[in-house]
Amino acid sequence: MSKVKYYYDSETLSYRKIEYKKGHKIGLAILGVLGAFLAGFILLVIYLNIPQLQTPKEKAYKRELDNMKLQFELLNKRLKRDEAILQEVAERDDNIYRLYFGAKPIPKELRNAGFGGVNRYRDLEGFDNSEIIIRATKQIDKITKQIVVQSKSLDEIAKLAEQKEDLLSTIPAIQPIANSDLKRMASGYGWRSDPFTKAKKFHYGMDFSANTGTPVYASGNGVVTRADSNSSGYGKHIRIDHGFNYVSLYAHLSKYNVEKGQKVKRGDIIGFVGSTGRSVAPHLHYEIFKGKERINPRNFYYGSLTSEEFNEMLKASSLINETLD
CATH class of the missing domain: 1.20.5 (Single alpha-helices involved in coiled-coils or other helix-helix interfaces)
Structure with a gap:
């Protein structure tokens, strides 16, 4: 009512x-x-x-989500650290191990190649935290591939190491003219002045000035593949195949002490200094081939020179002067 x-x-x-x-x-x-x-x-x-005002269940879910974000951030940091360590191993592999055994460095494109084709991470898209999950997954995939490449490289190095004894005995490792017989290091590897044209020309070997008849020594074990004067400019010259893609060349000789097909050992007298071919004075022109590439011989004298002699040779070979051929 x-x-x-x-x-x-x-x-x-x-x-x-x-x-x-x-x-x-x-x-x-x-x-x-x-x-x-x-x-x-x-x-x-x-x-x-x-x-x-969140419910207890919502608070629990939020704590779990925050913890997941934290763990993924920590994972990304560890992956970056591991990637840096792997990169250091790769640099040592290319610049020490592979170089030491005469293997070419692995191209950076191959080491750092990604995964082409379809989007591998499509299933991880569309979520609130897709970005951190995809970033971590990409890092893991990248490191996994780099480990595979590095593993194959180390397998190759291991095989080369088994042949180390043969490599060390055959690789060109001594100066082909004894220091006691040298007048001077006439010219080194690099751009030099041509004695005939006076123009700048790349000099692919090293010139050792010495008297005619001075002994020339094989710089490593191998087989004589040429002992003739049929190569333009070199005059009487000798080529020795050392294996492992290394070949040494000795030019402008006055006479030979070996013949084609003969096996020689490091330190054997293979010929004598002269001035045959394109030459302006008695000297030995010395080259080293790695495959089809002519490389600087001065890096291969660790077997015959003291550290002081080697440093003196580096200074002399670096001078921008006139060659003798």
């Missing part, structure tokens, strides 16, 4: 009954509904923006 409400009418000096109109009641009802909706909306906004 609804309560009846009254108000005091000052004109009639009596209490009168309060009577509500229908529209007024409806307005109050609508106002109440709108107020309740507005209050609910405000509470929802507050709920969504204040972390303290």
